[in-house]
Amino acid sequence: MGEAERTRPLRTAVIIGSNRESRAGDAIGRWFAGVAAARGDHEIDLLDLAEWRFPERFPDRPDEAVTAFTERLDRAEGFVIVTPEYNRGYPSALKEAVDYGYDEWQAKPVAFVSYGYHWAGRYAVEQLRPVFTELHAVTLRDGLHLDLLAEDTTGAEALERRRRTAHTLLDQLGWWGLTLREGRAARPYVA
């Protein structure tokens, strides 16, 4: 692998996992994607599940939307899942989208931005970890977890803390992403 390929920005897909009407996930996901894109070391592809029209039932053969979606997953070298917490889990729309991929997730890193009440979406994240383990992806320990009921969610200090945590997540995702890019190029993954 040449130097240019080794060091070019990581192709990072940011997936907004809520498609609920009046969702908070839209603003959170777009804010995060903006922070990531401004750094220059991640080439961001925003996949907002509210913008995809997937089949009503899991199809025998992938239709155009599913194929287009899995192509975007395939192109990505790392993922950030932006997920809310619904009844201690994550949204069904997100599970549907994750299940459309298989090889596309393999030997790639996955980081989480979560949000919810009090636990800040951590239960959703812990339920997503085994899903990505099954898919041979690597989940990151550190994420960004937002408590939507915290007293200060919009003050300058809170925003600065949130921004710093986002950068730590992106630093770590970058490390894993570049390392696994080289690993996949050096030898085929053994599934």
Ligand SMILES: Cc1cc2nc3c(=O)[nH]c(=O)nc-3n(C[C@H](O)[C@H](O)[C@H](O)COP(=O)(O)O)c2cc1C
């Ligand atoms: C069906 C449903 C179940 C919820 N369950 C939880 C929960 O178990 N824990 C929690 O912290 N928040 C829970 N919430 C609050 C959500 O985390 C909060 O409304 C968040 O904004 C939802 O994300 P969204 O607006 O992007 O869809 C729930 C919300 C909904 C709609």
